[in-house]
Amino acid sequence: MADEKKNNRHQLIAGPSSRSVYARKREIGLIWLNRWGYSTPKLLEELLGLKKPAGRYLVEKLVKAGEAREVFVEGATAGYSKLELIEGKRTEVAPFLVMLTEKGKTLAQMMDNETEGSNWTRQLHGTQAVKHNLMCQYATVTFKRKLGADFVGYMPEASTETESKAGIKQPDVLLTKRVGDQYETIALEIELNPKYNTHGALDKALRGILYALKTKVQSAVYLFAAGKTGERYQAHWNLGKIPVWKKSAAVGWVKDLSVPPILIEPPYDKALSFSYPSWMRGTPWK
Amino acid sequence: MKKLLLISTVLLLAACSKNVDPFANEKCEMASQVRIAELKTDQLTKFAQVKKTEHLLCESPLLFWKPACPKTPASADVSYDTKLMWQFSLANLAIYIVLGLLLCFSARPILAINELLRTAAQRLQKKQTSALQNELDAIRSSIDHARGLLRDLTAETDKQKDILASIVVSQDEAQDHRLELAEIKKQATSALESIKRSESAAQASAIFDDM
Numbered sequence: 293m294a295d296e297k298k299n300n301r302h303q304l305i306a307g308p309s310s311r312s313v314y315a316r317k318r319e320i321g322l323i324w325l326n327r328w329g330y331s332t333p334k335l336l337e338e339l340l341g342l343k344k345p346a347g348r349y350l351v352e353k354l355v356k357a358g359e360a361r362e363v364f365v366e367g368a369t370a371g372y373s374k375l376e377l378i379e380g381k382r383t384e385v386a387p388f389l390v391m392l393t394e395k396g397k398t399l400a401q402m403m404d405n406e407t408e409g410s411n412w413t414r415q416l417h418g419t420q421a422v423k424h425n426l427m428c429q430y431a432t433v434t435f436k437r438k439l440g441a442d443f444v445g446y447m448p449e450a451s452t453e454t455e456s457k458a459g460i461k462q463p464d465v466l467l468t469k470r471v472g473d474q475y476e477t478i479a480l481e482i483e484l485n486p487k488y489n490t491h492g493a494l495d496k497a498l499r500g501i502l503y504a505l506k507t508k509v510q511s512a513v514y515l516f517a518a519g520k521t522g523e524r525y526q527a528h529w530n531l532g533k534i535p536v537w538k539k540s541a542a543v544g545w546v547k548d549l550s551v552p553p554i555l556i557e558p559p560y561d562k563a564l565s566f567s568y569p570s571w572m573r574g575t576p577w578k
Numbered sequence: 579m580k581k582l583l584l585i586s587t588v589l590l591l592a593a594c595s596k597n598v599d600p601f602a603n604e605k606c607e608m609a610s611q612v613r614i615a616e617l618k619t620d621q622l623t624k625f626a627q628v629k630k631t632e633h634l635l636c637e638s639p640l641l642f643w644k645p646a647c648p649k650t651p652a653s654a655d656v657s658y659d660t661k662l663m664w665q666f667s668l669a670n671l672a673i674y675i676v677l678g679l680l681l682c683f684s685a686r687p688i689l690a691i692n693e694l695l696r697t698a699a700q701r702l703q704k705k706q707t708s709a710l711q712n713e714l715d716a717i718r719s720s721i722d723h724a725r726g727l728l729r730d731l732t733a734e735t736d737k738q739k740d741i742l743a744s745i746v747v748s749q750d751e752a753q754d755h756r757l758e759l760a761e762i763k764k765q766a767t768s769a770l771e772s773i774k775r776s777e778s779a780a781q782a783s784a785i786f787d788d789m
Contacts, residue, residue, distance in 0.1 A: 359594075421597075431786060434786070435782075435785055435786070438785050439785075455682050467782075476778060476780045478778065478779075480782075480786075505775075510774070510778050511775045511776075511778035511779035511782060512779060513779060513782045513783050513786060515786055540716070544579055558769070558772045559768055559769075559771040559772030559774075559775050559776075560770050560775070562775060562776035562779070563772070563774070563775035563776060563778070563779050564779060565779035565780055565782065565783035567783045567786055567787055568781075569786055569787050
């Protein structure tokens with residue numbers, strides 16, 4: 293009887309301690325903040341699989357430890373609303389984002405072997421860019437949650453260069469998953485604004501995806517906030533060739549007719565998927 | 579008779595007495611020496627004639643029997659010894675006559691022997707001809723056999739050539755098929771890759787759609 297009780301006690305205390313679990317989650321959170329530049333408590337909650345207020349508590353702990361700070365952003369759409377106790381009730385006072393301090397960044401860089409981290413100043417230049425970044429984070433978090441153990445890693449564009457040396461745009465996020473014994477990388481592009489091809493913006497974006505398909509990813513997904521924009525992209529992709537654009541001093545960007553267009557040939561033509569999810573029109577990170 | 583003897587003696591004496599010469603002995607001796615010299619000359623002439631005749635005869639190709647040729651040639655101003663010439667001529671004629679007679683008498687046996695020899699030769703020739711014919715037949719048969727073999731070999735070679743040509747054609751076709759297969763494999767691999775990528779993209783899209 294006594295032995296049984298002892299065994300039960302052992303079972304209760306078996307497994308990792310709460311301290312080590314917190315340390316692991318803190319490490320994941322710091323790396324996440326370092327790679328993306330900033331995030332929101334809700335996204336951290338979803339990333340770490342915590343219940344609703346836990347994300348906020350984690351942020352508070354990080355702030356208290358001097359590893360993170362809260363940043364208020366102009367425009368309510370971008371960030372998370374700060375809650376304060378007003379007359380005994382927690383009330384949203386202003387939207388804010390979580391960023392690493394220099395101390396936190398140093399810690400994160402010690403933990404992350406894959407990248408140095410994002411350039412913060414570049415990432416906070418406008419509410420639309422912040423929204424785009426947070427949308428990418430939400431997509432990554434959801435991808436991780438859906439795949440579970442098969443999720444291997446992520447690499448945001450903010451952690452790398454937005455353009456290659458040849459001037460080719462990089463995908464917004466690279467998501468890696470395990471398929472059997474192999475790894476598969478997917479490029480994710482998120483398009484919030486309706487782009488037009490007047491200055492070749494659409495062709496340049498598709499060229500970036502095609503380059504990624506040819507070099508480092510097996511497939512790519514283009515997510516659009518508006519169905520019309522997505523249809524325009526899809527129609528351009530289905531043409532099977534992408535013209536090359538060059539910058540002219542007189543009229544700006546023009547098609548370079550001296551260079552043959554880049555052909556979209558099998559197996560790359562079917563490797564790009566276009567999607568218009570409804571969450572793209574909301575603020576799911578809030 | 580006595581008278582005759584007497585008279586002759588008287589006459590002889592008279593003659594002797596009448597022609598008494600004090601150099602008679604020397605003259606006689608000289609005469610005898612001359613006579614001896616003349617005899618010697620005759621003898622030498624005769625000898626030279628004999629030698630010249632012998633020379634003439636010894637060089638004649640017609641004579642069956644002839645004297646041996648003298649070592650020293652005879653002088654040209656000496657006439658031939660006719661007697662010797664005749665002797666040798668007659669002797670050779672006789673020999674020729676004897677030989678002719680012998681030839682005449684021996685013609686029949688010679689002919690018989692000749693006939694025998696001819697028959698034997700014919701038999702031998704026949705035998706040899708037969709043997710040669712047999713050998714020739716055997717050689718012809720061998721040649722025919724060899725020709726047959728050669729014909730068979732040629733036919734076999736042609737067959738082999740045809741087979742080889744068909745193999746080459748088959749190889750070419752196989753190579754073409756291999757290339758086609760490689761192309762099909764390439765296309766299939768590409769199609770498979772395309773399908774895999776398409777599936778991957780669709781799955782990822784579905785993940786984001788479900789959110």
